[in-house]
Amino acid sequence: MKLRYKIINGFLALVAIAIVALAFTISYTSECTAPPGVAAGADTMKAVVSRCYGGPDTLEYLDVQMPEPGPKDVVVKVKAAAVNPLDYHYMRGSPYLMRLSSGIGQPSDHRMGVDFSGVIVQAGNEVTRFKVGDAVFGGRNGAFAEYVVMPGDRALAAKPDNMSFEEAAAIPIAAVTALQALRDDGRLKSGEKVLINGASGGVGTYAVQIAKALGADVHGVCSTRNVDMVRALGADHVFDYKNENYTESDNEYDLIVDMVGNHSLTANRRVLKPQGRMVLVGGPKGDWLAPLIPPLKAMMLSPFVDQEIGMMLAVLTADDLDYLASLMADGRLTSRIDKRYPLQETAEALRYLETRRARGKVIIAMDQ
Ligand SMILES: NC(=O)c1ccc[n+]([C@@H]2O[C@H](COP(=O)([O-])OP(=O)(O)OC[C@H]3O[C@@H](n4cnc5c(N)ncnc54)[C@H](OP(=O)(O)O)[C@@H]3O)[C@@H](O)[C@H]2O)c1
16 A cells, blocks of 8 residues: 555544544543532522433432622522523533533533523622612523522613513523524514424524514414414414425425424425525434534535525523513513423423423422
8 A cells, every 4th residue: 555545544544533532532421429518607509400411310409509799790589490402401411512511521510500580689899780679580500599690791681570580581592592593693674474493482482472573474383282372472374283394385485493403404495585594593402413414504505505594503692681671571572481390390390391392481480
């Protein structure tokens, strides 16, 4: 064999070994470590903690040390929290590639939950937007706990009076995702026709209402039992996917927002206008490559077609929470709550969410 081929083969062998080693490393799950200690005399609170990757049974309901607030921080007494698919991805460390940031072998951050609402019980002397006693909602790691500590200038907004704490806690991840998918990535304009696949879930129930508020002609997709609910949220037309396939309809959409990823890009393009946009929000579950395949296909296809197809990743911002609060205040946005669980039953809430059958949002209610 020529030297050149020997070098290429050696290089390819090294790449293959590196990929196998990386795959083995990121998929390795360590045993649970000991619970975090509490310093003598420190204040404690109840919280749901994840010390090792796995199913809902790995979650623990423990007394943990209260985080110390700084001068820019507020301390929020949590009234309600909401569960999201993000929470079970962190709980399982799946897809495995996410462990490069969430921790190899075990979670580097034991706190669970993001979405919450509650009342500010302490505000640092550099906090200007809020004061003690304000009712707020927002997003911060560690929301499945009695208290959340976070900077007052981050993803936090005043709760409108016409919304309960549970309805407000449901908003952050799901409604911000819906808003950014429609308004930013999808650039939805008044009078356009939008299709929302997965219209009855956490993101979908907000997407239908926000698309309506933006003046669109809204078509939703859900199963038979959810058709009336999606219509009541404002959809102009609802596809019952048990009986009809939207990709085989005669419609042409300006925008498709996909929370499910159960139809090929080719099938979706058939019902997308020649200059239409498609935003991939969610897709197939899987530990390895399954969740990455639709966005990778979209990336490879995009340069060769006029339609715009791409994946989005929502970012929680105070501005978007304020905008959603204004929609809530004038009655154009409501939270559709499916089930409520007490904090100590957060594992059950996540078990239910993982069935992917939730109708709207699943809530952790602190006073239950
Ligand atoms: N990219 C981002 O930044 C971002 C942010 C948030 C969420 N996500 C992802 O978006 C997806 C949706 O999140 P979510 O919070 O809405 O989840 P969810 O609440 O668990 O969604 C459940 C809903 O999905 C519907 N569904 C299941 N199979 C369906 C199908 N074949 N066709 C139409 N609807 C179907 C179910 O309706 P039926 O019972 O009627 O089937 C149910 O109402 C997840 O994959 C999540 O990871 C992404």
